[in-house]
Structure formats: C-alpha cells, structure tokens
Amino acid sequence: MSEALHNYLRQRQRLRPVEALPWLLGLAVFWLFPDYLAFGAQVLIMILFALSLDLLLGYAGVVTLGHAAFFGAGAYAAGMASAHLGWHEPLSALVLAGFSAGVLGFLAGLVLMRYHGLTLLMLTLATAILLQELANVNAQITGGFDGLLGIAFAPLLGRFEYDLWGSTHYLYALAVLFVMFCLLRLLVYSPFGQSLLGIRENAKRMNAIGAPVYWRLVAVYTIAAAIAGVAGGLFAQVNAFVTLDVLGFHRSGAVLIMLVLGGAGRLYGAFWGVVLYMVLEDQLARLSPEFWEFGVGLVLVLIVLFGRGGVLGLLDRVRGVGR
Amino acid sequence: MSADAVVLETRGLCKSFGALEVASNIQFALQAGARHALIGPNGAGKTSFVNLLTGVLTPSAGTILLRGRDVTALDQARRARLGLARTFQINQLFRSLTVLENVVMAIAERERLGRSLFKPLGWRSAISEEAIELLQRVGLAEQGLRRVDALAYGQQRLLEVAIALAQRPKVLILDEPAAGLPSAESHRIAELVEQLDPELALLIIEHDMELVFRLANQITVLVSGAVFAAGTPDQIAADARVRAVYLGEAP
Numbered sequence: 186m187s188e189a190l191h192n193y194l195r196q197r198q199r200l201r202p203v204e205a206l207p208w209l210l211g212l213a214v215f216w217l218f219p220d221y222l223a224f225g226a227q228v229l230i231m232i233l234f235a236l237s238l239d240l241l242l243g244y245a246g247v248v249t250l251g252h253a254a255f256f257g258a259g260a261y262a263a264g265m266a267s268a269h270l271g272w273h274e275p276l277s278a279l280v281l282a283g284f285s286a287g288v289l290g291f292l293a294g295l296v297l298m299r300y301h302g303l304t305l306l307m308l309t310l311a312t313a314i315l316l317q318e319l320a321n322v323n324a325q326i327t328g329g330f331d332g333l334l335g336i337a338f339a340p341l342l343g344r345f346e347y348d349l350w351g352s353t354h355y356l357y358a359l360a361v362l363f364v365m366f367c368l369l370r371l372l373v374y375s376p377f378g379q380s381l382l383g384i385r386e387n388a389k390r391m392n393a394i395g396a397p398v399y400w401r402l403v404a405v406y407t408i409a410a411a412i413a414g415v416a417g418g419l420f421a422q423v424n425a426f427v428t429l430d431v432l433g434f435h436r437s438g439a440v441l442i443m444l445v446l447g448g449a450g451r452l453y454g455a456f457w458g459v460v461l462y463m464v465l466e467d468q469l470a471r472l473s474p475e476f477w478e479f480g481v482g483l484v485l486v487l488i489v490l491f492g493r494g495g496v497l498g499l500l501d502r503v504r505g506v507g508r
Numbered sequence: 509m510s511a512d513a514v515v516l517e518t519r520g521l522c523k524s525f526g527a528l529e530v531a532s533n534i535q536f537a538l539q540a541g542a543r544h545a546l547i548g549p550n551g552a553g554k555t556s557f558v559n560l561l562t563g564v565l566t567p568s569a570g571t572i573l574l575r576g577r578d579v580t581a582l583d584q585a586r587r588a589r590l591g592l593a594r595t596f597q598i599n600q601l602f603r604s605l606t607v608l609e610n611v612v613m614a615i616a617e618r619e620r621l622g623r624s625l626f627k628p629l630g631w632r633s634a635i636s637e638e639a640i641e642l643l644q645r646v647g648l649a650e651q652g653l654r655r656v657d658a659l660a661y662g663q664q665r666l667l668e669v670a671i672a673l674a675q676r677p678k679v680l681i682l683d684e685p686a687a688g689l690p691s692a693e694s695h696r697i698a699e700l701v702e703q704l705d706p707e708l709a710l711l712i713i714e715h716d717m718e719l720v721f722r723l724a725n726q727i728t729v730l731v732s733g734a735v736f737a738a739g740t741p742d743q744i745a746a747d748a749r750v751r752a753v754y755l756g757e758a759p
Contacts, residue, residue, distance in 0.1 A: 187640045187644065187649065189652075189653065190608055190636070190639075190640045190643070190649070190652045190653065191633075191636055191637075191640065193606075193608065193630075193652075193653055194608065194612065194629075194630035194636045194639075195630050195631065195633075195636070196630075197628075197630045198628040198630055198631075371625075371626050371628070372625055372626070374628040374629065374630065375624055375625050375626050375627060375628060375629060376616045376621035376622055376623075376624045376629045376632075377622055377623060377624060377625050378625075378629075379609070379612075379613065379616065379629045380613070380616070380617065380622040382602070382605060382609075383602055383605075383613045386601075386602035386603060386604060386605060387600050387601065387602055387603070389596075389600050390596075390600040390601065390602065390671070391613075391617075392583075392584045392585050392588070393562065393584060393588060393593070393594055393596075393600070394588055394593075394613065394614045394617045394618070394671065394674075394675055395585050395586075395588030395589040395617045395618065395675065396585055396617045396622055397585045397622075398585065401622065
C-alpha cells in the first residue's frame with residue numbers, strides 16, 4: 186500500500202508519451218499545411234495566452250474577465266520599444282514584454298487579489314478597460330485608435346529572415362510556446378504550483394496550515410501576467426502591428442471561452458480549446474461570412490450542456506465508459 | 509520548555525459585532541501538555557473564541573500570546589507557522605485532491621516549501637514518507653489515493669485531524685472533532701487524541717460530554733462570551749451553576 190502511495194506521488198508529474206503529440210502535430214502542420222502558417226502562428230500565440238489564463242483560473246481558481254490587459258501590455262511594450270526606441274532584437278523584446286506585463290500584473294495583483302468572486306470579476310474587467318482607455322488617450326505614443334505603426338524586428342538570432350508565408354514566425358512561435366510550456370509544467374507540479382491547487386480548493390484551510398494565501402495569489406497573478414505579456418509581445422512581432430483591441434474585452438472573453446472549451450486546470454485544455462475554437466471560427470467564417478458566430482455559439486452551448494470539463498473532460502468520460 | 513509553561517494565553521480578550529458581544533474579557537491560559545476542553549451551550553461564543561485565537565477574527569480589545577509572543581496583530585497563516593493548528597467544525601478539506609495530497613500539502617507548508625517553483629513536490633521523498641506514515645497512523649492509508657469527496661464522512665473527520673497533525677503543532681485546537689459522528693467513529697477520534705504527543709497543548713471544543721470527560725483534565729465553561737466556570741472535570745461536574753446553564757435545570 187505505502188509503495189503505491191509513494192509511486193503515485195513520484196509519478197504524478199512524469200512525462201507520458203502522449204504529451205509529445207501536440208508538438209509533433211505542431212511540426213507536422215509546418216510541413217503539411219504551408220499555406221496556413223500565418224494562421225497557425227496566431228493559434229500558437231493564443232495557446233500561450235490561454236495557458237497563462239489556465240495557471241490563474243484552472244490552478245489557482247482566480248476568475249478574471251480582464252486578462253487581455255497583460256496580453257496588451259506585452260504587445261504594446263514590445264511594439265513601442267521597436268517603434269520608438271529602435272529595440273529590434275526579437276528575443277530580448279519578448280523578455281521586455283513579459284517583464285513589463287509582469288510588473289503591471291504585480292501592481293494590479295496587489296489590489297485585485299484582496300477580492301473574490303463577482304467583485305473580482307468586475308474589477309479585472311475594469312482594469313482592462315482602464316488600460317485600454319489609457320492607451321487610447323495617449324495616442325502620441327501608442328498610436329491610439331489608429332494603431333501602432335513602424336514596428337519592425339531584426340532577423341531571429343540574427344540569421345532567420347521573416348518570409349511572406351510566415352514559416353519563420355510559425356516556428357518561432359512554436360519554439361517560444363514550447364519553452365514557456367515546459368516552464369509552466371514544472372511550475373504546476375512544484376510545491377508552489379500545488380499550493381495553488383490548495384488555494385483553489387480551500388483558501389480557508391490553506392490559511393490555517395500557514396500558507397500566505399494573499400501573497401501566493403499575487404505571485405501567481407504576476408507570473409500569469411508575465412506569460413500573457415510574452416504572448417502579447419509575440420503577437421506584436423508576428424503581426425508588426427498593434428491596435429487597441431489587444432487590450433479589448435473581446436480578447437479577454439474569447440480566451441476564457443477557449444480555455445473552458447478545452448478544459449481548465451490541466452494545461453492541455455488550452456491546446457484543445459484554442460485550436461478547436463479558432464479552426465471552427467475560421468472554417469465557419471468561410472462557409473457563412475454573416476452567420477458564423479451562430480455556429481460558434483452553438484458549439485459552446487453544447488459544450489456547456491454536455492461537456493463539463495471541456496473537451497478533455499468529455500474525453501475522460503468517454504474513456505471511463507469504455508472501461 | 510517545562511511542562512507547565514503557558515503556550516497560549518489571552519488577556520482581557522473582547523470581541524463584539526455591534527451590540528452582540530461574542531467575547532467578553534476572556535482570561536485564558538493553556539499550558540504545554542494541557543488537555544483542555546471548552547464547553548458551553550450553543551451560541552456561547554466557542555467558535556468565535558477559536559477564531560480569535562487563530563486569527564480569523566481580530567479582537568476589539570485584549571491581547572493574545574502564543575508561545576510568549578504577542579500575536580494579536582498577526583494573521584492566521586503567521587500564527588499557524590508559529591505552531592498553532594486547528595481543525596474545523598465543518599470540514600475544510602481540499603475536496604478534489606486525494607487524501608494523500610491533502611496531507612502532503614500541510615507538510616509542505618510546514619516545511620516552508622510553498623515558495624519553491626521548480627523541483628516537483630512528489631520527488632521530495634522525505635515529505636512523501638512522512639505523509640504516508642501519518643496516514644497509516646490515523647488509519648487512512650488505504651484511502652490514500654481516493655479523492656476526498658469520495659470519502660465517508662467519518663473518514664473526512666479523521667482527515668481534518670490528520671491535516672492538523674501534519675503541521676506538527678505546539679498548540680492544537682480541535683473544534684468539535686466528533687461533530688456528527690456515530691459513537692464508534694468518535695471513539696476513533698478519541699483514541700487519536702489520546703495518542704498525541706504529551707508535550708502538545710490541546711484545546712478541544714466538544715458537545716459530546718462523554719468525550720470531554722474522557723479526554724480533558726481541565727474544563728472551561730463559556731456562556732454568553734464570558735468564562736462562566738473553570739476547573740477540573742470533577743469540579744465542573746459538581747458545579748450546580750454549570751449544570752443549570754448547561755442542562756437547563758433550575759439552580
């Protein structure tokens with residue numbers, strides 16, 4: 186018995202063969218669908234963004250309707266550094282994007298993490314709106330409503346030029362996603378990551394066993410904001426254009442829907458949800474340019490009705506029935 | 509620390525919510541090794557007192573000393589890290605995690621690992637071993653891999669106590685540990701309490717008088733937020749005023 190318990194703890198975090206699948210698919214897309222790489226890069230960026238939300242929502246149980254604030258902060262940080270300061274080196278610009286969003290996340294977290302539930306939901310929403318308005322008002326540096334122009338980045342690692350089909354951008358986004366994912370995977374099984382589960386499950390008990398719940402939440406909010414910032418920085422680099430909608434409610438809402446669609450609190454839900462949502466959106470928009478949102482809405486209603494735990498939750502249950 | 513050193517003390521502790529006074533000038537001391545029961549009728553302020561001791565509530569007046577240190581201004585987590593553990597009257601568990609993970613969580617926090625960001629918790633074998641050993645001691649090892657929400661209620665009550673024990677406290681407060689348990693299972697809790705480290709200071713709040721008289725060597729009676737009587741079990745049992753309050757008998 187005690188051996189089984191030991192093994193459980195030791196093997197909880199082991200890599201399973203199936204975990205290679207998303208990365209193999211990611212590479213396969215590169216060879217099989219060369220026409221879709223520009224779209225593919227957008228998907229990869231969104232997956233990274235959704236992963237940052239998963240850490241917050243799925244692991245720590247923090248609800249937010251304003252996560253785009255940090256995506257946008259990263260996008261503007263990288264974009265403005267390039268357009269105004271001549272900061273063209275892409276990798277260091279990503280670090281800058283993550284750092285800026287992280288600092289903002291820390292400051293916002295100091296206030297926001299004192300609240301829960303609906304109050305928190307409204308305050309996160311307000312934070313993102315506030316930031317968007319701030320970007321709108323300061324048009325001379327952000328480009329305001331017209332968007333930030335003049336973003337350009339030097340070849341990746343000084344060698345790889347960006348081509349018209351987005352193949353460099355695609356592989357770049359895939360590599361960044363892979364590195365960030367590996368860090369996140371380590372993080373969620375670390376004592377810190379496990380304590381987030383404790384906070385999600387029962388903050389009262391976490392306090393009683395001596396965990397500084399508030400500071401843990403500020404820390405995870407900061408980390409999630411930094412990762413969202415990296416996604417935003419990548420977005421600015423790949424699109425060479427940043428508009429106010431990087432901070433918009435639509436983006437905050439969409440990433441939440443994608444995560445719930447895939448399944449929150451298990452990292453891979455972000456992959457499923459984002460791919461499903463974006464491919465569906467792309468295909469339906471082709472099929473019916475005026476009516477595609479109906480199709481997306483229908484799928485969402487079905488998932489909420491029948492698929493608690495998102496696509497991954499559904500798969501779990503199908504496997505459970507098969508046994 | 510000598511056996512009769514005071515580890516938890518309150519001086520002039522008061523708490524009121526508007527006109528409602530839930531703690532009124534409470535003087536209370538708990539020695540190392542104490543087996544102290546807190547009893548009183550419903551609404552006497554027992555749980556409020558526990559919440560004041562553990563830092564869930566902030567007192568309106570008075571001081572709380574934990575192991576000689578004024579902790580009145582410290583939050584719950586800091587007091588826990590100083591060696592104060594409690595269980596809850598209503599289960600507060602990590603319901604979608606396994607029993608094993610519940611205990612591991614408490615040990616990891618006690619060891620101040622929560623800030624560690626990379627090395628997986630499951631690879632720290634000292635923690636796993638301690639958790640498994642504890643589960644065997646309380647008789648939950650067989651349930652170790654089950655999710656808490658799949659456990660029987662009695663097992664959940666045991667886990668409440670196990671989590672507090674995993675903190676290796678100097679002061680342990682059990683808030684109605686046997687609440688809602690049939691007598692066979694409350695015996696299991698009593699056995700567990702009897703096997704506690706003799707140096708540990710225990711404060712137990714309980715309605716089950718059989719359990720109180722079995723476990724406690726000191727009893728404090730709380731009525732309307734104030735200490736009504738205090739003494740050994742024999743003194744309390746013989747006190748006509750206590751019987752009147754408690755059993756509704758005419759004095």
